[in-house]
Amino acid sequence: MGGRRVARPPSSRLTGLPRQAAFAVLLVAALATGRAVETLMPVGDEVAAPFERTGGVGDRIEARWGDVEVTSVAGSTRIEDPYGATHVTGGVYVVVDWTYTAAGEPQVPAWVAIRDTEGRVFRTSLERNPYSSGGAAQPGIPRRVAAAIEVPADAVAGAELVITLEPNPENHRRDDVAVVDLGLTQDDADAWAASEEPLEVAEPADGPGAMS
Amino acid sequence: MRPPGWWRRNRWGLIALPVTVVAALAASSYRVETYWWVEKPRDLVHAERGEWVTFSASQYDRTGDVPFTVRVRLDDVRPADTPFGEDAPLELPAGVQAVAVDLALAAAPDVPLTSCDLVVRDASGTEYAYQSSSPSISQATSPCVPPDARGPELDLFEGLDPDTGPPRPGEWTVSPVVLLPDGVEVAEVLLSWGPPDGLLISAE
Numbered sequence: 001m002g003g004r005r006v007a008r009p010p011s012s013r014l015t016g017l018p019r020q021a022a023f024a025v026l027l028v029a030a031l032a033t034g035r036a037v038e039t040l041m042p043v044g045d046e047v048a049a050p051f052e053r054t055g056g057v058g059d060r061i062e063a064r065w066g067d068v069e070v071t072s073v074a075g076s077t078r079i080e081d082p083y084g085a086t087h088v089t090g091g092v093y094v095v096v097d098w099t100y101t102a103a104g105e106p107q108v109p110a111w112v113a114i115r116d117t118e119g120r121v122f123r124t125s126l127e128r129n130p131y132s133s134g135g136a137a138q139p140g141i142p143r144r145v146a147a148a149i150e151v152p153a154d155a156v157a158g159a160e161l162v163i164t165l166e167p168n169p170e171n172h173r174r175d176d177v178a179v180v181d182l183g184l185t186q187d188d189a190d191a192w193a194a195s196e197e198p199l200e201v202a203e204p205a206d207g208p209g210a211m212s
Numbered sequence: 213m214r215p216p217g218w219w220r221r222n223r224w225g226l227i228a229l230p231v232t233v234v235a236a237l238a239a240s241s242y243r244v245e246t247y248w249w250v251e252k253p254r255d256l257v258h259a260e261r262g263e264w265v266t267f268s269a270s271q272y273d274r275t276g277d278v279p280f281t282v283r284v285r286l287d288d289v290r291p292a293d294t295p296f297g298e299d300a301p302l303e304l305p306a307g308v309q310a311v312a313v314d315l316a317l318a319a320a321p322d323v324p325l326t327s328c329d330l331v332v333r334d335a336s337g338t339e340y341a342y343q344s345s346s347p348s349i350s351q352a353t354s355p356c357v358p359p360d361a362r363g364p365e366l367d368l369f370e371g372l373d374p375d376t377g378p379p380r381p382g383e384w385t386v387s388p389v390v391l392l393p394d395g396v397e398v399a400e401v402l403l404s405w406g407p408p409d410g411l412l413i414s415a416e
Contacts, residue, residue, distance in 0.1 A: 105339040134347040138340050140393035141308055143347070206348040206391075207305025 048173035050164070056181045063176035065165050066102040066139070068109070070180045073097075074199055075156065075192030079148045081130040082203040091152040092192045095199045096161050096182065099209070100143045106136035110167040112147045115179075116155035121162070124149060134204030144209050146202040156189035253329075253402060253410025260414050261286045264318075269409035271327065273366040273374075280323045280405070286413040287314040289332070289398045292389040297352030297359030302389070305348055310389050313342075313401055317356065318383040324364045324374065325405065328356035332390050332415070333400040340396075342388045355388030356403065 055061040057070045079093045080086050087093070100109055112131050113123040124131035124147050131147035151159070164177040219226070259265035268281040292312035294301055302310050313332065319325060330342040342355040352359035363380030392398070404410035 104337075106341045106343070135343065135345070136341065138343075138346075138391055138393075139338050140396065141305075141391065204347045205305070206346070207307060 050172040050175055050177040052177050052179045054179045054181065057183050059180070061178045061180065063164075063178050065104070065107050065109075065176060066100060066137075068098060068100055068163050068178040068180070070096055070098045070161060070182070071144075073182050073184065075184075075188060076195040076197055076199045077193065078196055078198040079130070080198045080200050081148070082132060082201055086198055087128055087130075087148075087150075089150045091150055092156055092189060093148050093150050093199065094156065094159065094182070094184075094192075095146060095148045095201060097144070097146045097202065098161070098163075098180075100133075100137060100145060100163075101141070102137045102139045102143075104139055106138050107165055108133045108136045109163050109165055111162070111164045111169070111172070112149075113162045114149045114151055114155070114182075115160045115162050116151065117158040118155075120155060122149050122151045122155065130201050132204050134206075137206075141206050142208050143204060143206055144202070145204045148199070148201045153189045153193040156184050156192065157186045159184050250407045253404040253407045253412075255408040256402075256410045256412040258412050258414070259284070259286070261288075261416065264316075265411065265413070267403075267409075267411045269405055271324065271366060271406050273324075273368050274370065275367050278324065278366065280319065280325065282317055282319040282323070282325060284403065284411060284413070285316040286401055286415065287316060287385075289313055289401065289415045292387070294389075295349050295351035296355065296386065296388045298350065302349065304391070307394050308348065308391055309394050309396070310349070310391055311398055312387040312389050313355075313398075314385065314387050315356075315401075315403075316383065316385045319380075321363060321379050321382060322375075324366045325380075326354040326357050326362050326365055328354060328403060328405045330355040330388055330390070331402040331404075332392070332398045333402060334392075334396050335399045338396075339402075340390050340392050342390050346391070348391060349389065351389055356386060356405075358384050358386065 053061050053063050057073060060067050060069045074095045075092050077093065078086060078088050079095060094114055113121050115121050129149045133145055134143060137143035159182050161180040161182055162177060164172055164175060166172055166175065257267055264283050264285045266281060266283050270277050270279040272278060289311055292302060292310040304310060313330065331339045333339050344351055344353045354362060357363055357380060361378045361380045364375035367374045398415045401413045401415055402410055
């Protein structure tokens with residue numbers, strides 16, 4: 001194929017210029033194509049998006065790093081954390097009990113958050129949003145944990161619990177994230193925003209427990 | 213005269229191509245070491261149960277690299293009654309078993325060996341780690357040294373003497389306890405004083 005061009009009668013001065021021009025045109029076209037692909041296609045967000053493994057309360061959701069099952073959801077304006085301290089909110093405390101079973105090696109689900117229908121994210125924290133993983137869970141041994149997260153009352157209906165290993169959300173890219181639809185309604189939100197009964201936030205424990 | 217063919221005209225480019233590809237991959241592979249190679253023990257010395265094996269590796273602290281040599285023998289992997297270094301009997305949740313990993317070790321008393329990780333693996337490669345504290349167990353912090361005679365620590369903090377406790381004997385035994393689900397059989401024991409070096413002992 002390439003030899004054909006050389007076999008033509010040489011027009012010495014003209015051959016060099018069109019080839020260089022063609023090369024320049026190709027180079028610019030390649031750069032422009034790359035730029036177009038980068039800007040016009042949603043590569044940045046789509047390629048890096050986490051893989052959401054979804055389910056509801058009572059479903060066993062399988063992820064790369066283990067499986068997750070929410071066993072109960074409750075709410076109130078007051079909680080009692082594992083250290084005996086009571087916390088009060090002007091919004092709602094959503095208290096989720098769930099079981100985590102690691103796969104492959106001991107692992108810790110360090111990111112636990114509630115995501116509302118608007119996409120707002122409310123994370124667990126050291127003081128006001130208690131959640132203790134109990135450290136890395138051995139694979140195959142179910143770890144029962146509880147998370148209490150303070151949210152505004154308008155975030156309750158349709159809220160999801162989001163669980164994954166990496167504490168830094170930047171590192172959720174291309175990793176499995178368990179997303180549990182908590183099945184909450186506006187009625188739950190209203191009832192919980194009016195409830196003053198303190199909910200106990202359980203300490204982490206191993207084993208299947210009495211629930212299952 | 214025949215003009216030179218395409219392969220001949222482009223021979224230097226063709227020779228350079230594989231070199232360039234390798235150089236490009238190497239230049240973009242700097243994370244392989246950080247995120248993979250030193251993430252877990254991967255450069256393994258293999259040994260069998262019941263035999264002494266000599267393991268040499270290096271740790272590092274404020275003073276720089278701290279090379280060490282330790283001799284290790286795996287004696288047994290058996291059901292455990294008590295946590296390592298504790299007297300109170302184990303209280304395990306349903307579906308959980310505890311295995312004690314009986315190891316004999318020998319090293320010079322001035323070698324810091326406290327910061328070691330112990331992992332047991334089943335035949336499928338699933339790993340269960342030694343944990344000094346979890347909701348179901350509380351035991352000695354290091355699985356590799358006698359809890360009452362740990363020997364020197366790595367020199368990690370300025371102003372802290374790394375060697376204050378009772379001296380470690382020249383040879384000693386430990387029985388760290390690992391929790392596993394019922395029915396899991398331990399196939400291998402993996403000891404490491406910092407990746408990528410590790411000592412893999414078959415428990416069969």
